[in-house]
Amino acid sequence: MSENETKEYWRWKEYNWKNPDIPDWRGSMVTAGVDVGSTSSQAVIMVDGQLYAFSNMRTGSDSPSSAIDAINWAMEGTGLALEDISFTVGTGYGRVNVPFANKAVTEIACHARGANFMYGPTVRTLLDMGGQDCKAIHCDERGKVTSFLMNDKCAAGTGRGMEVFANLLAVPIEEVGDMSLSVEEEPAPVSSTCVVFAKTEATGLLRAGWSKEKVLAAYCSAMASRVVSLLERNGMEKDFAITGGIAKNSGVVKRIERILGIEALKPNYDTQIAGALGGALFAKALAEKSNKGKIAGR
Amino acid sequence: MITVGIDSGNRNTKAVVLKDGQVVGKALILTGFDANESAGQAYELALKAAQVSPEEVVAVVSTGVGRNEVKFAQEIITEIGSAAKGARYFVPTVNTIIDLGAEEGRAIKLTADGKIADFASNEKCAAGAGSFVESMARALQTAPEEMGPLSMKYTKEVPMNAQCVVFAESEVVSLIHQKTPKEDIARAVHDGVSNRVSSMVRRVGLLDDLALIGGPGRNRGLVQSLKDDLQKEIKVPEDPDYVSALGAALYAMEIA
Amino acid sequence: MIANHGYKDGSGEYYISIDTDKCSLCAEHGCLDGCPGQVFEIEFDDWDEEVATVRARERNKLKQICAACKPVSGRLVRLPCQIACGSEAITHSW
The missing domain is CATH 3.30.420.40 (ATPase, nucleotide binding domain)
Structure with missing residues (x-):
């Protein structure tokens, strides 16, 4: 197996990112999407429908801990805690195993929604x-x-x-x-x-x-x-x-x-976050629909 | 009359020497870069084993994926044709043949008089062929020939979801991490191949007299999974890997 | 929505397509019992409509499961699942 080989040619960079243009999330609605795929996992955090932070990492041995690791890494340095997020959608292959998600949505629906945001409505x-x-x-x-x-x-x-x-x-x-x-x-x-x-x-x-x-x-x-x-x-x-x-x-x-x-179309974002981004958008819509859209930090 | 059949496969090249319809010599070697050269080597080895000189050979027929490469053969026969002839030689009443190779598999239905009625084949996806078991043996860090005996000692059915060799390798590794016994994994591997092969048999229509030919026929674990899946007795000739080469040699007798 | 469940591998394309717009209006769900291989189930989709889908664990083996209904020779013009579906929502790619 490749995992045991001395040099790992398949390995790609894992990282997290925070939007420098959004100084603070307090007073806004925070939603999240977590995409637990078979190979990689992403968590996207949105503040009032704007991309705020995300993480992109390799999926670990089980879905729940991969989901937790992904969201924690996305929240790193933001001051956010899980309870500040008003609605979370889980998606991807491990979507039903995201322990802190309010709803699971298929990756197909999330991808389309995420791409609509990333590339605009003409896609x-x-x-x-x-x-x-x-x-x-x-x-x-x-x-x-x-x-x-x-x-x-x-x-x-x-x-x-x-x-x-x-x-x-x-x-x-x-x-x-x-x-x-x-x-x-x-x-x-x-x-x-x-x-x-x-x-x-x-x-x-x-x-x-x-x-x-x-x-x-x-x-x-x-x-x-x-x-x-x-x-x-x-x-x-x-x-x-x-x-x-x-x-x-x-x-x-x-x-x-x-x-x-x-x-x-040329991407302005990391192409791997489309699913999680769609999840966060679904989360925003669902939060507003169910009046669960509490304002974080109040 | 002496005839020779050569089966140029993806993995092995086989040669069978027939003298008046009786097998007098055979040889099996790995197929090298040059299929014609490998066929020549197998031919010489089989003649040596039969203690026959090349001048005595009346006709040579080639079959298998590399059949067109075998330059010294007078005639070629398709894998389907040689499988049918060879299987009938061992089991005269056979009407359904499962022919498995390293990289391909096929199911052939015969009419009562041995003509080909229908066939279904897979040569484009590695998951339905013998090499699937070898890849999984590697993931299990077990010798391929150990897979059969291991599988015969299974105690629990473990579902294997992956249908692709590449994904199944990772699944086997994760089963090992979950401390699943090797015996149960081996059985799951054979059940997987068996499911894919059985579906081809069902497509041609399952009849009663079933034979399995080709190298994977040596794997008792695989044969058992197939029996359980199809709920039928399956006859396996003693040297299943030589059956197609034998079929080609039988055809050589007909045309000589 | 046209939902194509199945796969393409080296040997060909094996997709069962379900037109969920037709399917969501159906109350009989004939596909459930109409398929000898029991590949269908009813689920709520992402827009909370009741639609038929191919069971997740069967999606990777359609070629095998459907083999019994698709003999090499003498294949039916309409498959049992298509006959059972009153909404004409099911098509096969192979």
Whole structure:
């Protein structure tokens, strides 16, 4: 297993962030969304509907403690305590195991809502490429889902599949994208969809003298055409945006754009927080609806 | 009359030498980078085992995924065709064949006179094939051949949710962390493969006379899971990995 | 909303699509007993409407579960789940 290997090429940076433009939360309504995914977890805190703080970390061995760790890290240095948050929505794979959440909402609904905030109301098609799943979502101008499709059965087209390749080629995961774009001529995509077979194929290509860059290009390109087929099945309409960890991989993003002939909207936020952000937005709406929207710090 | 059948698989290359319809020699080697070269090596080894010189061979037929690479074969036969011929040789009444390889699996239904009625196959997803068990053995830090005996000693059914080799590896690791006995994990692994294989059998229609061929047929744990799943007796030839090569050699007899 | 439950793997696309706008108006829920593989259940969606969905633990094995209703030869034009659904809300991708 990769966890036992001496060098961990798959590892990405965990961090937290606080909005410097919001000096204080006291006197405002504070809501939160916690997205416990299979691979990564995020907590987003909003103050009166504005992004205030978030954390992004790797999911631990169980969902409840991952949720607690994520929210604590997001609250770090803000002076906030759990009781200051008027409403929390849990989402993601571990959504029913967020001990302090007031409600669980599916990640599909949260992603659409979060993307509507991140990219604006013109976004219609969303591709979320997560650690162990891939989602295609079509939504309306309010961020409400009109159709969706999710694939969490197969590692092809997921962050996990990319991690397998990063380990195989001993390339840090955050460098995969740029390396794959450094090839002079685009090679044919890896032909196997299955990650296991693609790995065998890649080993053969390396043996045949291909450079790491070329093999990565062939894999990123295969991943791109695979996810595009999911988008096309679900309905593809402009504007288009990509979220999730793989959205940070320029090698996959550029190739998706090339196949579709459409540029993805450029993110102003971390692409991994879309689900948690949507959760915090749902939390705000639900808090107002149920009149639980107490004002923090009073 | 002497004929040879060669089965060029993803993992192993097998050769069987037939003399007047009786097996007189066989060989199995790992398939190397060059499938034709591996086929040549298996061919020579099998002839040596049979104490036969190349001049005595009347016809060579190749089958398997690399069948077109075997340049010295006079004729080729599909994996389906060779599986049907080979399985019928061992079990003359067989009407449903499960043919499992390292990287592919198929279910074949035969008519009463041995013709192919229907087949379903999977060669695009590693989860329904023999190498799934090997990958899980690695995650369990166990030798692949230990998986069967371990599985036979299971005491509790443990659900395994992952359907993909990559995700199943992590699931096995977390089962180990939860102190699940290796025996129960091994059984869960075989049940998983068995579910996927059984669905192919149900697609072609399950009849009574069932045979399992291919290397994974040596894994008693897998055979047991399949029996429990399909609720049928399953016949496994003594050397299940050679059945397709034998089928090719039988076809060579027909065309010679 | 069109909810596509299932997956795509190396061997193909296996999605059961449910048109929840049609489905939310249904009171009979024929899909529950109409499917021999029992893949459907009724849930409250994120907008508190009662809709059919594919059970979470079955979503990754649809190819296997539906195999019995989809023989290699002689497949029915309409599957048992489609016959059982009075709202015509269910379609299969394969």
